[in-house]
Amino acid sequence: MAKDLVRTRHSITKFYGLKSQLQGVSLRMQTLKSTQAMADAMRGVTRAMAGMNKALNLPSLNNIMREFERQNEKMESTTEVMGDAIDDAMAADGEEEESEELVSQVLDELGCNMDVMLVDAPTGGGVKVPKVAA
Numbered sequence: 001m002a003k004d005l006v007r008t009r010h011s012i013t014k015f016y017g018l019k020s021q022l023q024g025v026s027l028r029m030q031t032l033k034s035t036q037a038m039a040d041a042m043r044g045v046t047r048a049m050a051g052m053n054k055a056l057n058l059p060s061l062n063n064i065m066r067e068f069e070r071q072n073e074k075m076e077s078t079t080e081v082m083g084d085a086i087d088d089a090m091a092a093d094g095e096e097e098e099s100e101e102l103v104s105q106v107l108d109e110l111g112c113n114m115d116v117m118l119v120d121a122p123t124g125g126g127v128k129v130p131k132v133a134a
Helices: 002-055 058-090 094-108 114-120
Strands: none
Touching: none
């Protein structure tokens, strides 16, 4: 009976070891299954990317981008011309004089008298640049 008890304990210990090994094998199989699923997904993505690269026509895409840029510049210039035309049509007769008066008032408040400063400004004809000996 003591021998049976010792054998039973050894058998239990062996079964625990076997259970641990089986769990390890199960985890490895799950890892392999996950790796296989990842490889299959990567294969599908690679096929999709290859299909997109075949369908992508770079010269055509470049032509489309150039045409878009050309049309965008044309629209910007048209918008600018229309904006200027609308500004000119909406401008009142006295607005320019009012804006000049307002600018001169601000400059007077700042202590800048533009008429005097412009009279005192040097002209291009009287400026002499000394020559540097090399």
